[in-house]
Amino acid sequence: EPEVTQTPSHQVTQMGQEVILRCVPISNHLYFYWYRQILGQKVEFLVSFYNNEISEKSEIFDDQFSVERPDGSNFTLKIRSTKLEDSAMYFCASGAYEQYFGPGTRLTVT
């Protein structure tokens, strides 16, 4: 059964460093998303991506964040200069009416 995969499963970085979180969505899906969950809080929408461009983004998704689909399979989330408050579980999803989630990347900013 096709699934969404994410790497790494856990990333530890220092404040101010750049991180790239990687996702491989399900191959015939056209919509891709990033969500995050800060510990103890709700899962929050960050950004959706369709037809090689951002279709919607939340107020969390500021200039420090960017997304890219560098080839036909990967979908990445880049945080340029990480802050302590970026520590969270980041989920990639693909699909539209039905969405399929990856297992998440736990980002720890120290």
Place this chain on the structure above:
Amino acid sequence: ILNVEQSPQSLHVQEGDSTNFTCSFPSSNFYALHWYRWETAKSPEALFVMTLNGDEKKKGRISATLNTKEGYSYLYIKGSQPEDSATYLCAFLHNDYKLSFGAGTTVTVRA
């Protein structure tokens, strides 16, 4: 910001007992409601996508109902088993396919 609420936040169930919990959401501009089952370190697993008022869906011992007029959905687990222990998330699907999540109900089934 669209407010999706789930209650209770957590519950403990004896193996074999049945249980249910609630998701409430704004009834205006309704498009669809998702239920996910999420175990730690695993992907949230899609359980149901519900769209029609009065909809009832079933997957094994788990079922869900939907009332779009009053803005709530119930998830039921019949004859709970230890493997049902997980966090159950509901999410409101907007017409641009963005999901707004509730905080989840964490179910612990005691053997």
